Amino acid sequence: MAQxxxxxxxxxxIAQEMRRDERVVLIGEDVAAAGGVFKTTPGLLEEFxxxxxxxxxxSEQAILGAAMGAAMTGLRPIAEIMFSDFLAxxxxxxxxxxxxxxxxxxxxxxxxxxxxxxxxxxLRFGGQHSQSVENWAMAVxxxxxxxxxxxxxxxxxxxxxxxxxxxxxxxxxxxxxPVRGEVPDGELLDTLGRARVLRTGGDATLVAVGAMVPRAVxxxxxxxxxxxxxxxxxxxxxxxxxxxxxxxxxxxxxxxxTVEENPRLCGWGAEIASIVAEExxxxxxxxxxxxxxxxxxxxxxxxxxxxxxxxxxxxTDTVLKALG
Amino acid sequence: MTxxxxxxxxxxAPAHGSPAxxxxxxxxxxxxxxxxxxxxxxxxxxxxxxxxxxxxxxxxLVRRFDSEATSLQRQGELGLWASLLGQEAAQxxxxxxxxxxxxxxxxxxxxxxxxxxxxDPLNLLGMFRGVNHGGWDPNEKNFHLYTIVIGSxxxxxxxxxxxxxxxxxxxxxxxxxxxxxxxxxxxSEAFTFASVYQAPVVFFCQNNQWAISEPTEKQTRVPLYxxxxxxxxxxxxxxxxxxxxxxxxxxxxxxxxRTGQGPVLIEAFTYRMGAHTTSDDPTRYRIAEELESWxxxxxxxxxxxxxxxEGWADSAFLESVEAESEQLARRVREGVRxxxxxxxxxxxxxxxxxxxxxxxxxxxxxLAYASSFVGAAxxxxxxxxx
Ligand SMILES: Cc1ncc(C[n+]2csc(CCOP(=O)(O)OP(=O)(O)O)c2C)c(N)n1
Ligand SMILES: [Mg+2]
Numbered sequence: 001m002a003q004x005x006x007x008x009x010x011x012x013x014i015a016q017e018m019r020r021d022e023r024v025v026l027i028g029e030d031v032a033a034a035g036g037v038f039k040t041t042p043g044l045l046e047e048f049x050x051x052x053x054x055x056x057x058x059s060e061q062a063i064l065g066a067a068m069g070a071a072m073t074g075l076r077p078i079a080e081i082m083f084s085d086f087l088a089x090x091x092x093x094x095x096x097x098x099x100x101x102x103x104x105x106x107x108x109x110x111x112x113x114x115x116x117x118x119x120x121x122x123l124r125f126g127g128q129h130s131q132s133v134e135n136w137a138m139a140v141x142x143x144x145x146x147x148x149x150x151x152x153x154x155x156x157x158x159x160x161x162x163x164x165x166x167x168x169x170x171x172x173x174x175x176x177x178p179v180r181g182e183v184p185d186g187e188l189l190d191t192l193g194r195a196r197v198l199r200t201g202g203d204a205t206l207v208a209v210g211a212m213v214p215r216a217v218x219x220x221x222x223x224x225x226x227x228x229x230x231x232x233x234x235x236x237x238x239x240x241x242x243x244x245x246x247x248x249x250x251x252x253x254x255x256x257x258t259v260e261e262n263p264r265l266c267g268w269g270a271e272i273a274s275i276v277a278e279e280x281x282x283x284x285x286x287x288x289x290x291x292x293x294x295x296x297x298x299x300x301x302x303x304x305x306x307x308x309x310x311x312x313x314x315x316t317d318t319v320l321k322a323l324g
Numbered sequence: 325m326t327x328x329x330x331x332x333x334x335x336x337a338p339a340h341g342s343p344a345x346x347x348x349x350x351x352x353x354x355x356x357x358x359x360x361x362x363x364x365x366x367x368x369x370x371x372x373x374x375x376x377x378x379x380x381x382x383x384x385l386v387r388r389f390d391s392e393a394t395s396l397q398r399q400g401e402l403g404l405w406a407s408l409l410g411q412e413a414a415q416x417x418x419x420x421x422x423x424x425x426x427x428x429x430x431x432x433x434x435x436x437x438x439x440x441x442x443x444d445p446l447n448l449l450g451m452f453r454g455v456n457h458g459g460w461d462p463n464e465k466n467f468h469l470y471t472i473v474i475g476s477x478x479x480x481x482x483x484x485x486x487x488x489x490x491x492x493x494x495x496x497x498x499x500x501x502x503x504x505x506x507x508x509x510x511x512s513e514a515f516t517f518a519s520v521y522q523a524p525v526v527f528f529c530q531n532n533q534w535a536i537s538e539p540t541e542k543q544t545r546v547p548l549y550x551x552x553x554x555x556x557x558x559x560x561x562x563x564x565x566x567x568x569x570x571x572x573x574x575x576x577x578x579x580x581x582r583t584g585q586g587p588v589l590i591e592a593f594t595y596r597m598g599a600h601t602t603s604d605d606p607t608r609y610r611i612a613e614e615l616e617s618w619x620x621x622x623x624x625x626x627x628x629x630x631x632x633x634e635g636w637a638d639s640a641f642l643e644s645v646e647a648e649s650e651q652l653a654r655r656v657r658e659g660v661r662x663x664x665x666x667x668x669x670x671x672x673x674x675x676x677x678x679x680x681x682x683x684x685x686x687x688x689x690x691l692a693y694a695s696s697f698v699g700a701a702x703x704x705x706x707x708x709x710x
Contacts, residue, residue: 033609034537057507057543058474058535086473089508124403124454128473264682294686299671300403300454307668307690317693 001184007177009151010040010116013158014078016187018048021076024162027054027063028080028116037082038118038177060086064093064115068101071113076162084119084133084171091136098167099142114161115169119147120211120261121309122175127297130305132261134209135268137169138238144168144192146237149213151181153236156190164192173211173261193240197249201229204319205249207272208259209235212310216259219315228323238268246272247280254285257319259310264292289322291315350547350561351593354568357621359629361568369572373636379567380631381645382416383624386436388649389445392656393435393452397602401660402452406433410565410597413623414530416440417570418498418592421578427466427484428498429477433530434470437500441467445652446659455666475501475508478527482514485523485581496524496581498574504535506551507543515555515587524581526574527552527589530564532596537609552589564594565623595621668694 004012018024026044028036032055035042045053056063060081067077081087087094094115101109121130137145144166148154154172161168198217201224208216213234220230233249235242250256256276258269273288291310299305352364390408397405408415415436422428428437435448443460451458451470462468471477481499488495505511506529518525529548533540540548552559558580562573570592577588595618599606631637672687 029535030537035608037536037604055538055542057538058504059507059509061509062507089473089476089510126454126472264686294672294690295680295682296671296675296686299666301666302403302454304454304666304668304671308671314693 001182003180004151004183005178005180006151006154006172007038007040009154009181009183010158010172011042011044012183013155013188014041014044015047016155017076017078017159017162018044018052020187021162022052023074024076024078025052025054025070026078026080027056027067029056029058029063029082031055031080036080038174040172040177041080060090061093064090064098067113067115068093068098068111071111071167072109076112076114078114078116078162081115081117083125083129084117085128085131087115087117087133087136094137094143094169095140099140101142102166103142110165111167112162112165113167114158115167116158117169117171118174118177119171120173120175121293121298121305122173122211124300124302124305126300130298130300132210132263132293134171134238135262135266137171138268138271139266142166143239144237145171145239146192147171147173147210148236149173149176149208149210149234151179152183152188153190155183156188157192157236159187159189160192163189168192171210175211176214179214193237193242195233195235195237195242195245197245198232198234200231200252202253203229203323204255204257205231205233205253206257206259206315206319207233207235207246207249207269209238209268210261212259212261215310215312215315218312219259219319222312222316223319226320228320230319241275243275243279247276250276250280251283254283255323256284256288257315257322258288258290258292259315260290260292261309262293264290264295267292286322289318291318350549351563352560352569352573353563353566354572355566355626355630357565357626359626359633361630364569364572367569367572367576369568369575371568373631373634376627376631376636377641379416379420379571380624380627380637381648382420382436382439383412383567383627384645385649385652386412386416386439387624388653389439389656390435392653393445393449394598394602396449396657396660397452402449402602403454404601404603405452406601407598408433408435410595410618410623411530411532411592412436413567413627414528414564414570414592414594417567418500418528418574418590421571421574422466422498423495423578425466425493425495426497426578427468427481427488427495428500429468429481429484430470430500431474431477431502431505432470432472433502434500437498438467441465443467445656446663449656449660450663453660453663455663475505475510475514477501478505478511478514479517481525481527482518482521482523485518485525485587486521489524494582496526496578498526498528498578500528500530502535503529503531503533503540503548504538504543505529506548515552515557515589518587519555519557522584522586524584525587526577526581527587528574529589529591530594531591532564532594533614534596534600534606534610536600536604537606539610547591549589549591552587557587557589559589559591561591561593564592565618565621565626567623567627
């Protein structure tokens with residue numbers, strides 16, 4: 001067991017897969033010589049050499065387009081897009097090409113590739129470097145979308161993503177890069193599409209992903225001090241989605257709160273709310289409540305960014321108010 | 325495809341055709357690093373001593389303001405700063421070549437161009453402090469917002485240039501971008517559009533040799549200015565540390581564009597003397613000797629040497645510029661420290677021209693919530709979390 005930061009876990013996860021399978025290659029801007037602008041990939045160039053760890057020109061379409069072509073030859077590329085906001089620059093590759101290739105070739109062509117990217121706010125980078133794009137991504141049929149919230153989950157889910165036959169987008173919450181967590185020794189391999197129940201309580205179910213997970217947990221701890229018990233579910237993966245765990249958690253409390261970093265309109269919680277309303281309506285004792293960033297571009301001032309993203313206080317106050 | 329699993333070899337120098345070689349025949353220069361005024365057959369420049377002193381003043385003030393911003397970031401007053409150190413001549417030369425009605429589309433590093441366009445340095449600092457988005461009116465300054473999604477401003481500049489020709493104006497547009505941005509698809513598409521539509525746009529590439537940690541060799545195998553010929557318009561490489569050459573070439577290019585002859589690509593060959601931004605550490609990826617060799621080509625020292633040798637700048641003048649730069653530094657330092665924090669409810673403004681039911685509802689929810697706290701925002705946001 002070791003204590004690793006999330007950023008060190010990224011490096012360990014990539015190295016684990018590159019050691020295991022020489023078809024795994026890493027490509028991205030500033031990932032090789034500099035070890036990544038978020039210092040998530042130091043030492044990989046030295047260990048695996050310039051043919052497997054590639055510094056790319058600033059051409060996101062080419063990074064993903066070439067990852068697709070390389071995957072067709074049997075490689076298992078891990079392509080880094082520095083900030084998830086820049087997925088917009090290469091969305092054609094994500095939405096039109098990579099995600100649809102299996103379907104349009106009648107299953108003949110697999111694209112076992114991984115797109116890793118730093119997602120979300122918390123670093124005061126403003127509206128074009130802080131977006132939470134999980135809601136863009138989960139709307140694309142053919143693409144899998146995971147958001148590991150701890151160092152151990154990152155390693156296990158990244159490994160699962162690398163070994164998966166379909167393209168997987170791994171969204172790394174950049175606010176969590178410096179956060180430490182326990183990581184077991186040895187190889188880690190997780191399963192895509194399994195949520196985790198982090199604590200249980202009888203009054204409300206909080207569902208979160210990514211950087212909102214630790215906030216939901218802290219909010220639940222605070223509410224517990226006031227005698228309100230919360231179940232907290234970390235979905236970990238939006239596509240595929242662990243509906244079973246979600247419905248069980250809602251059945252146990254009768255109240256559902258989603259904690260979402262994405263802007264409100266069509267955030268992932270809207271889909272969760274829809275599923276729960278359809279499948280578990282009788283279990284609900286009150287309205288489903290979504291706690292989200294407003295429908296605005298993210299500001300860069302610290303006070304404003306803190307105001308926009310769901311905070312522990314906002315989560316706590318919203319839940320307590322709704323429970324009445 | 326087979327995989328070469330040979331491990332251990334770090335990235336090596338490119339195998340051929342280093343674009344970092346700034347061979348003399350290609351490089352337009354009017355002022356040598358030693359401050360010697362030289363002629364160029366294609367680009368002449370008439371200057372008065374008065375004008376040269378004014379250029380010198382711009383260079384010094386811009387550098388001083390930039391270094392003050394770096395210090396302010398270190399002191400925690402700014403979230404980030406992208407220093408232009410070393411690129412003053414490229415920016416002031418090209419910036420001064422514009423007429424007031426010519427429009428510029430900058431990257432995040434164009435503080436010297438902003439200066440020439442009359443944007444108050446405090447506006448730039450407000451943006452890097454995070455309290456506003458810059459706050460200048462692009463329409464008034466003819467200077468667009470800093471663009472940080474690499475390369476996209478080259479397309480905006482092209483469209484803007486196409487637009488103004490419809491007005492019958494003889495203005496022109498400059499699109500600023502970097503060597504790294506030259507790899508972005510947007511830039512090639514902008515070249516195509518500008519060429520096909522004969523748009524009055526000058527593509528001004530500051531090749532400062534680095535894109536964060538990646539040297540120019542990672543972006544191109546031919547000198548960047550040569551790319552223009554493939555798109556059917558002229559490309560020129562200019563000594564980016566020579567303010568006079570940058571001024572002369574950009575003036576020529578803008579005239580070429582505004583007289584309906586189409587776009588020009590200028591590659592200003594220069595060097596990023598500092599880190600990419602204050603959150604970068606260049607010692608991780610580049611060698612100190614490179615920096616030392618570029619110190620000898622300093623853009624300000626060479627103009628100063630020329631002015632002094634010609635007897636156009638005495639010590640009283642040089643001291644007055646020095647004093648003015650200290651005054652500017654003091655003004656921005658105090659200005660930044662006393663900048664008001666933004667009004668929290670401002671985050672709901674300007675999402676749409678005429679509001680939006682959801683945003684309006686969210687604003688009201690926020691206001692109601694805020695009024696339930698005495699200390700307002702600070703308590704609501706308790707940014708403890710991560
Ligand atoms: C589309 C996109 N990809 C990546 C980045 C991250 N990034 C910011 S600056 C930069 C390097 C740009 O280098 P260059 O164009 O040479 O400009 P310089 O910083 O040297 O002025 C990169 C890769 C970005 N902002 N936008
Ligand atoms: Mg550069």
